[in-house]
Amino acid sequence: MTSVVYSENEDRHATPEDYLSGGWSIRSWLLTVDHKRIAWLYAVSITLFFFFGSAAALLMRLELITPAGDLLSPESYNRLFSLHGIVMVWFFLIPSIPATLGNFLLPMMVGARDMAFPKLNLLSWYVYTLGGIFTIAAVIAGGVDTGWTFYTPYSTLFSNSAVLAAAVGVFIVGFSSILTGLNFVVTTHTMRAPGMTWGRLPLFVWANYATALIMVLATPVLTVTLLLIGLERTLGIGIFDPALGGDPLLFQHLFWFYSHPAVYIMILPAMGVVSEIIACFSRNPIFGYTGMVLSIMAIALFGFIVWGHHMFVSGQSLYAGILFSFFTFLVAVPSAIKTLNWTATLFRGRISFDAPMIYALSFLELFTVGGLTGIFLAALALDVHLHDTYFVTAHFHYIMVGGAVTAYMGGLHFWWPKLTGRMYSRGWATTAALALLIGLNLTFYPQFLLGYAGMPRRYHSYPDDFSILQVLSTLGAGVLALGYLLPLIYLSWSLRRGEKAGPNPWDAQGLEWQTPSPPPVHNFRETPEVNEGPYAYK
Amino acid sequence: MPTSNSGRSGESRPEVQFDDMEQQRHAGLLGMWVFLLTELLLFGAIFASFAILRVRHGAVFAEAAGHLDLSLAAVNTALLLSSGLTMALAELSAGARLRRATIGWLQATMALGALFLAIKGFEWYSEFRHQLMPVLGLPFHYSSALAAPGEQPVAAVAELFFNLYFIATGLHAVHMLVGLGILAVMLALARRWRRPDRIDRQLRIAGLYWAFIDVVWIFIFTCFYLLRA
Amino acid sequence: MTNRTAVLCWLGLLALLAVTLLAGALDSSALRYSLHFLCAAAMAALVMLVFMRLYTSSPLLRLVAVGGVMWIALLILLTLADTLTRS
Numbered sequence: 001m002t003s004v005v006y007s008e009n010e011d012r013h014a015t016p017e018d019y020l021s022g023g024w025s026i027r028s029w030l031l032t033v034d035h036k037r038i039a040w041l042y043a044v045s046i047t048l049f050f051f052f053g054s055a056a057a058l059l060m061r062l063e064l065i066t067p068a069g070d071l072l073s074p075e076s077y078n079r080l081f082s083l084h085g086i087v088m089v090w091f092f093l094i095p096s097i098p099a100t101l102g103n104f105l106l107p108m109m110v111g112a113r114d115m116a117f118p119k120l121n122l123l124s125w126y127v128y129t130l131g132g133i134f135t136i137a138a139v140i141a142g143g144v145d146t147g148w149t150f151y152t153p154y155s156t157l158f159s160n161s162a163v164l165a166a167a168v169g170v171f172i173v174g175f176s177s178i179l180t181g182l183n184f185v186v187t188t189h190t191m192r193a194p195g196m197t198w199g200r201l202p203l204f205v206w207a208n209y210a211t212a213l214i215m216v217l218a219t220p221v222l223t224v225t226l227l228l229i230g231l232e233r234t235l236g237i238g239i240f241d242p243a244l245g246g247d248p249l250l251f252q253h254l255f256w257f258y259s260h261p262a263v264y265i266m267i268l269p270a271m272g273v274v275s276e277i278i279a280c281f282s283r284n285p286i287f288g289y290t291g292m293v294l295s296i297m298a299i300a301l302f303g304f305i306v307w308g309h310h311m312f313v314s315g316q317s318l319y320a321g322i323l324f325s326f327f328t329f330l331v332a333v334p335s336a337i338k339t340l341n342w343t344a345t346l347f348r349g350r351i352s353f354d355a356p357m358i359y360a361l362s363f364l365e366l367f368t369v370g371g372l373t374g375i376f377l378a379a380l381a382l383d384v385h386l387h388d389t390y391f392v393t394a395h396f397h398y399i400m401v402g403g404a405v406t407a408y409m410g411g412l413h414f415w416w417p418k419l420t421g422r423m424y425s426r427g428w429a430t431t432a433a434l435a436l437l438i439g440l441n442l443t444f445y446p447q448f449l450l451g452y453a454g455m456p457r458r459y460h461s462y463p464d465d466f467s468i469l470q471v472l473s474t475l476g477a478g479v480l481a482l483g484y485l486l487p488l489i490y491l492s493w494s495l496r497r498g499e500k501a502g503p504n505p506w507d508a509q510g511l512e513w514q515t516p517s518p519p520p521v522h523n524f525r526e527t528p529e530v531n532e533g534p535y536a537y538k
Numbered sequence: 539m540p541t542s543n544s545g546r547s548g549e550s551r552p553e554v555q556f557d558d559m560e561q562q563r564h565a566g567l568l569g570m571w572v573f574l575l576t577e578l579l580l581f582g583a584i585f586a587s588f589a590i591l592r593v594r595h596g597a598v599f600a601e602a603a604g605h606l607d608l609s610l611a612a613v614n615t616a617l618l619l620s621s622g623l624t625m626a627l628a629e630l631s632a633g634a635r636l637r638r639a640t641i642g643w644l645q646a647t648m649a650l651g652a653l654f655l656a657i658k659g660f661e662w663y664s665e666f667r668h669q670l671m672p673v674l675g676l677p678f679h680y681s682s683a684l685a686a687p688g689e690q691p692v693a694a695v696a697e698l699f700f701n702l703y704f705i706a707t708g709l710h711a712v713h714m715l716v717g718l719g720i721l722a723v724m725l726a727l728a729r730r731w732r733r734p735d736r737i738d739r740q741l742r743i744a745g746l747y748w749a750f751i752d753v754v755w756i757f758i759f760t761c762f763y764l765l766r767a
Numbered sequence: 768m769t770n771r772t773a774v775l776c777w778l779g780l781l782a783l784l785a786v787t788l789l790a791g792a793l794d795s796s797a798l799r800y801s802l803h804f805l806c807a808a809a810m811a812a813l814v815m816l817v818f819m820r821l822y823t824s825s826p827l828l829r830l831v832a833v834g835g836v837m838w839i840a841l842l843i844l845l846t847l848a849d850t851l852t853r854s
Binding site for chain 2 (some may be wrong): 243
């Protein structure tokens with residue numbers, strides 16, 4: 001696949017040391033511009049926030065074991081689910097795959113030495129951290145009780161919680177997203193190696209590229225919306241206050257214009273990961289590459305015209321509702337195409353059930369359930385009944401946790417030997433993957449039934465009849481926790497004690513696997529020249 | 539590891555992640571355009587808010603627009619458009635490697651930009667004097683020829699117009715200040731004239747930003763000042 | 768872009784500014800508003816094509832510019848779709 005192409009930039013006499021052995025000082029980490037190290041900076045940060053957000057969820061699920069609101073006051077519960085949402089969405093899911101695996105692998109997969117703007121890359125992590133600090137400050141100040149959605153006029157006129165601090169935190173972290181997206185777009189367009197045409201790019205690159213486009217187009221709207229909340233709350237400008245001529249629904253339009261595409265920011269990279277894993281562990285090229293690419297771009301595009309489906313019962317016009325409902329049905333089509341293509345890839349493959357593959361196959365089940373239940377919610381009449389119930393909660397958790405987090409774990413397990421030069425315990429990894437699959441279904445499936453039976457979301461107490469389903473859900477959460485804690489342990493353990501991994505332990509296709517594990521500082525000794533497509537599995 | 543980025547001929551060497559200068563130039567321009575895309579969506583949210591509220595409160599907004607100083611804004615618009623010209627001429631001078639011309643046109647651009655901000659500041663001050671600046675919790679005194687149309691008093695809706703006006707022009711002014719900062723840096727670099735090819739590249743990128751701020755102002759001017767009763 | 772095209776562009780911009788200001792004297796508000804927006808669009812186009820060099824840029828950069836305009840139009844139009852059809 002590669003041939004020697006020298007670039008004048010490279011010192012051809014130096015032996016490239018790997019990117020990790022170049023130093024362990026604080027300076028070498030905090031002032032790095034190497035995309036691989038920046039990926040690790042992000043990985044550590046998002047893991048911390050993940051456990052922070054999970055702690056909130058754990059408390060919530062403990063409360064929900066019993067029908068009465070006996071563990072927490074209603075106000076505390078409100079603050080917990082708001083914290084859970086804000087932290088998980090903006091400080092875990094949005095950055096997760098792009099800022100860790102994407103940062104590490106994108107330049108390598110296109111055959112580049114680094115991102116187009118390495119310093120901006122580092123800046124994006126510092127901005128993320130600053131946003132995180134503000135959000136933690138908000139939590140210390142008592143948290144917010146508006147939900148992660150900050151709906152007006154409650155957030156602007158009535159809430160007595162740390163709305164401003166939280167809004168500032170999210171405002172800041174948005175810029176991190178924008179910088180990452182900008183870097184990905186420019187890198188993908190301008191830094192592909194000779195011969196790496198768009199049609200030869202791995203789907204992981206396409207997925208992160210589409211994600212980056214969404215980041216760049218949607219996030220600025222959120223930025224201004226949060227600014228407007230802040231101004232409304234402090235100066236009473238009236239833009240969302242009906243008594244002053246404002247429109248609370250305007251907030252929802254602006255908020256969801258970002259937040260719906262945001263969910264595609266969360267799922268598209270996951271789909272990219274799944275494509276890479278399924279191809280490798282079925283030893284087949286991905287079925288229907290062109291269809292997959294078109295579907296990725298279609299999801300990114302259509303994702304921008306469906307936001308009103310969050311507002312069917314909020315007072316939005318019926319005609320707008322019909323339009324949004326129609327487009328929402330449409331956006332399911334490319335997702336379905338992708339799911340069918342992944343399944344077709346498995347056909348006549350030589351499938352091995354290593355941990356990454358278990359995660360990828362789990363994704364197929366979980367994403368399908370989550371995706372199909374989205375269709376229920378897209379139907380106007382059904383949504384009237386299901387809106388703000390546990391059905392919605394179950395739907396998006398199947399996709400976010402069952403889809404995005406599962407794929408993130410799968411990607412982590414797939415590329416771990418490349419990132420670290422070490423292999424983890426296969427037995428423990430399989431156990432963790434199965435725990436995740438079982439835990440996810442056990443936690444969230446009962447929630448569909450709860451929602452359909454009428455249990456509202458964001459409530460901390462409920463009628464006795466719902467008890468058994470809530471208990472099952474909490475039990476599932478316990479199993480799920482195992483699925484998260486185990487990898488934390490054995491992956492960390494492998495850093496020192498794991499078996500050393502070669503350049504390509506899975507015998508996978510892709511430029512990143514052509515380098516040593518861990519890769520050298522500038523990835524490639526010589527700029528690779530590409531002369532065949534991706535997924536050349538036989 | 540090379541410590542300086544200029545080769546023997548005085549031409550720049552690309553940064554380590556790029557293969558050649560052409561790739562770096564291309565990436566720089568695309569990077570700025572993508573950044574401007576985010577800026578467009580940023581102001582876009584404000585314009586969207588304005589559009590929605592304008593549709594809901596057409597009569598009051600149209601009348602309120604009449605209270606803004608159109609002549610001052612028209613002068614300001616002309617100034618900003620002219621600064622776009624001087625910036626373009628600065629870019630062209632740098633491209634032709636003319637140091638004195640580059641410096642001169644950059645200074646002209648900064649002067650026009652500063653004048654714009656000064657006039658804007660004066661305009662805000664006079665609005666404050668006439669008690670039409672509700673933003674900072676200040677008293678709002680509004681007289682209207684309209685009868686109270688809907689559930690909200692006319693003064694409240696007019697206040698909404700002025701708040702949006704201050705937010706839009708305020709955000710624009712912040713961007714102008716950043717632009718002036720960038721120009722100041724470019725001016726210092728132009729004075730030293732150490733790496734003319736680099737100055738040429740960076741001025742092109744800075745010029746994109748400056749021109750974009752111009753475009754945003756054109757629409758702020760149209761939406762807030764011109765849509766009168 | 769040459770010095771000449773830059774100056775011509777500037778003159779064109781000032782002319783359009785004059786037109787939009789003069790249009791303010793018309794009676795029909797529909798006509799007035801349409802003219803205002805048309806002039807604004809024309810001014811923006813001139814700045815983008817000449818000063819921002821889109822006229823001589825690669826198709827990719829033009830796509831970015833067009834894409835941006837389309838996206839902001841999407842935001843405004845779809846949101847208005849709700850406001851205008853609420854009963």
